[in-house]
Amino acid sequence: MMPATETYRQRLLKEREALLAEVHKKVQGLSAAERVSDDEQAQRLHEDFVHLRLSLLDAERLRLVNEALDRIEVGDYGLCLNCDQPIPAKRLEAVPWTRYCIKCQDELGSQWQSESEDWLRYWRNLALP
Numbered sequence: 001m002m003p004a005t006e007t008y009r010q011r012l013l014k015e016r017e018a019l020l021a022e023v024h025k026k027v028q029g030l031s032a033a034e035r036v037s038d039d040e041q042a043q044r045l046h047e048d049f050v051h052l053r054l055s056l057l058d059a060e061r062l063r064l065v066n067e068a069l070d071r072i073e074v075g076d077y078g079l080c081l082n083c084d085q086p087i088p089a090k091r092l093e094a095v096p097w098t099r100y101c102i103k104c105q106d107e108l109g110s111q112w113q114s115e116s117e118d119w120l121r122y123w124r125n126l127a128l129p
């Protein structure tokens with residue numbers, strides 16, 4: 001295994017740990033069924049919706065992270081799943097769980113992924129102290 005790959009592996013493992021903790025926390029944070037006013041109910045439903053949505057994004061990220069770890073195991077990590085070309089180190093450093101090179105990502109137009117990125121950024125900003 002290349003030393004760089006080991007670095008990515010460590011980062012992926014950390015990311016996986018953080019995501020698991022986050023998903024767990026969010027599921028626990030969902031509103032308990034208690035009697036509240038309609039206004040509050042609506043507010044809580046909205047919060048639950050946001051929580052669920054973020055959890056889905058976390059779950060999706062988790063899937064990508066697990067896939068990347070599998071690719072490290074079988075030894076084809078860092079290759080684009082679409083064109084088989086090596087993904088530039090810069091991109092892997094930014095997004096170690098990426099599946100495609102930038103060109104293929106653009107061509108495939110993965111809206112889901114870019115949307116996830118936006119939401120993650122949004123959520124991370126919220127989470128800042």
Ligand SMILES: [Zn+2]
Pocket residue numbers: 080081082083084085100101102103104105
């Ligand atoms: Zn590609």
